[in-house]
Amino acid sequence: MSTFQGYRRANGSVGVRNHVLVLPSVMCANNVVDRIGRAVPEVVIVNHPTGCSQVGADFEQTKRTMAGFAANPNVAAVLVVGLGCETNESKALATEIAARGQRVAVIGIQDCGGSTETIARGIAIARELVREAEQHQREMCDLSELIVGTECGGSDGFSGITANPALGYAADRLVAEGGTVILAELPELVGAEHLLAARASEPVAAKLYELIERVEARARAMHVDMRYGNPTQGNIAGGLTTIEEKSLGAAYKGGSTALREVVEYAERPSERGLVVMDTPGQDIEQLTGMIAGGAQVVVFTTGRGTPTGSPIAPVIKVATNTTMFERMRENMDVNAGAILDGSQSLEQVGDEIFSWILDAANGRTPAAETLGFGDFAINRIGPSF
Amino acid sequence: MPLSNDGAALRLKDDDDVAVVLRPLEQGDAVRFGETAVIAAAAIPSGHKIALRAIPSGALIHKYGQVIGRASTPIASGEHVHVHNVEGTRGRGDLAEAAS
Numbered sequence: 001m002s003t004f005q006g007y008r009r010a011n012g013s014v015g016v017r018n019h020v021l022v023l024p025s026v027m028c029a030n031n032v033v034d035r036i037g038r039a040v041p042e043v044v045i046v047n048h049p050t051g052c053s054q055v056g057a058d059f060e061q062t063k064r065t066m067a068g069f070a071a072n073p074n075v076a077a078v079l080v081v082g083l084g085c086e087t088n089e090s091k092a093l094a095t096e097i098a099a100r101g102q103r104v105a106v107i108g109i110q111d112c113g114g115s116t117e118t119i120a121r122g123i124a125i126a127r128e129l130v131r132e133a134e135q136h137q138r139e140m141c142d143l144s145e146l147i148v149g150t151e152c153g154g155s156d157g158f159s160g161i162t163a164n165p166a167l168g169y170a171a172d173r174l175v176a177e178g179g180t181v182i183l184a185e186l187p188e189l190v191g192a193e194h195l196l197a198a199r200a201s202e203p204v205a206a207k208l209y210e211l212i213e214r215v216e217a218r219a220r221a222m223h224v225d226m227r228y229g230n231p232t233q234g235n236i237a238g239g240l241t242t243i244e245e246k247s248l249g250a251a252y253k254g255g256s257t258a259l260r261e262v263v264e265y266a267e268r269p270s271e272r273g274l275v276v277m278d279t280p281g282q283d284i285e286q287l288t289g290m291i292a293g294g295a296q297v298v299v300f301t302t303g304r305g306t307p308t309g310s311p312i313a314p315v316i317k318v319a320t321n322t323t324m325f326e327r328m329r330e331n332m333d334v335n336a337g338a339i340l341d342g343s344q345s346l347e348q349v350g351d352e353i354f355s356w357i358l359d360a361a362n363g364r365t366p367a368a369e370t371l372g373f374g375d376f377a378i379n380r381i382g383p384s385f
Numbered sequence: 386m387p388l389s390n391d392g393a394a395l396r397l398k399d400d401d402d403v404a405v406v407l408r409p410l411e412q413g414d415a416v417r418f419g420e421t422a423v424i425a426a427a428a429i430p431s432g433h434k435i436a437l438r439a440i441p442s443g444a445l446i447h448k449y450g451q452v453i454g455r456a457s458t459p460i461a462s463g464e465h466v467h468v469h470n471v472e473g474t475r476g477r478g479d480l481a482e483a484a485s
Binding site for chain 2: 156157158160161187190191192195215216218219220221222223224225226227230236238239241242243244245248249303321340
């Protein structure tokens with residue numbers, strides 16, 4: 001059984017990082033959050049254009065994403081900064097984060113009497129949370145505590161031959177040891193859903209088909225061919241012709257084990273093993289959704305190359321081809337192009353990815369994290385009013 | 386997953402209509418799988434697909450042993466198979482308009 005050194009949180013979950021996060025409840029607090037982050041470089045911050053004038057399922061999804069992200073066990077404590085009149089009321093958000101067992105503080109710009117005072121109080125609270133977090137120690141944890149998000153971005157004709165099957169091999173090893181693997185990007189399962197459904201119970205398969213139909217219904221409502229946006233121009237330049245072809249290659253990321261559960265965007269899986277999450281194919285919204293659903297580590301395969309990282313989770317980059325791996329060496333961690341060069345087998349690259357996941361859980365920083373890249377975006381499913 | 390004799394292309398399942406080109410092909414280059422040869426009808430970039438047999442317009446096209454689309458024109462053996470001669474069969478909201 002594999003183990004790693006993680007941070008056991010009060011609610012029992014296990015983190016692989018020990019961040020203090022400063023989170024705006026609404027976009028109006030972004031600048032204040034930036035200033036707090038500049039003054040206290042030990043914290044991580046996010047900015048986003050959401051949190052006001054939202055209703056219904058769209059608002060619920062935004063709240064669920066923020067609370068889930070803030071409660072990810074890679075985060076030791078959270079400071080929520082609100083404005084005071086926003087739809088996404090900051091104290092209610094803090095209450096939701098606390099209900100998930102997370103240490104949380106909250107301040108509002110209107111309550112504080114302006115930005116200068118909010119920044120000053122925010123800096124003091126952030127410093128205190130950092131001091132508290134420094135007390136946390138890593139301890140031995142079982143691999144079954146890990147949720148690993150899988151993602152492909154900037155796919156090409158090699159994705160489905162090298163990096164994605166190698167990641168699938170690593171995913172099978174994780175699941176065999178009791179871990180959880182998230183396969184997402186629903187639009188990029190259109191045309192491959194029958195292969196996953198065949199490995200699922202009847203209700204799980206039904207939910208998967210329902211979500212796939214939701215994607216195609218959106219294309220019908222807009223009277224568009226999905227191919228004008230996905231596969232993207234870069235995917236097409238890389239040799240991918242249709243969404244079905246892209247999907248068949250993308251589905252390999254999840255490996256070959258039974259599909260246990262299908263969850264909504266940013267929803268935490270209740271089952272271990274292979275889980276599908278309903279996210280768009282858009283890289284940053286997908287990344288954020290999986291981490292808000294509890295993923296502590298993400299493995300991201302890419303053919304065209306991308307620098308994407310998360311502010312709170314290590315994102316391991318796997319190149320599908322050696323040419324791009326060498327051209328964008330600073331942004332890549334593993335070269336699955338070695339499979340085509342004949343220098344490594346698919347299983348060897350899969351083992352290398354598996355080792356990288358354990359190393360990252362123990363604290364090794366992949367390229368995107370070393371470079372300090374922290375992407376964050378919440379998937380919107382309704383308009384702003 | 387059979388590689389072509391010189392390793393320039395990969396056919397993912399035996400009955401696939403296409404193979405993935407692993408290094409750029411020039412027009413006239415031969416790709417052989419055992420005794421069967423196809424001649425590249427044009428230059429084909431790495432990562433792209435070459436037709437292993439003639440595919441009539443409207444026929445489904447298979448890769449990984451699965452359907453990846455439908456021929457939008459007749460495709461000759463050895464042709465570059467891509468967006469200019471293949472359309473998707475899924476996510477086609479544009480066709481819903483005609484039906485409604």
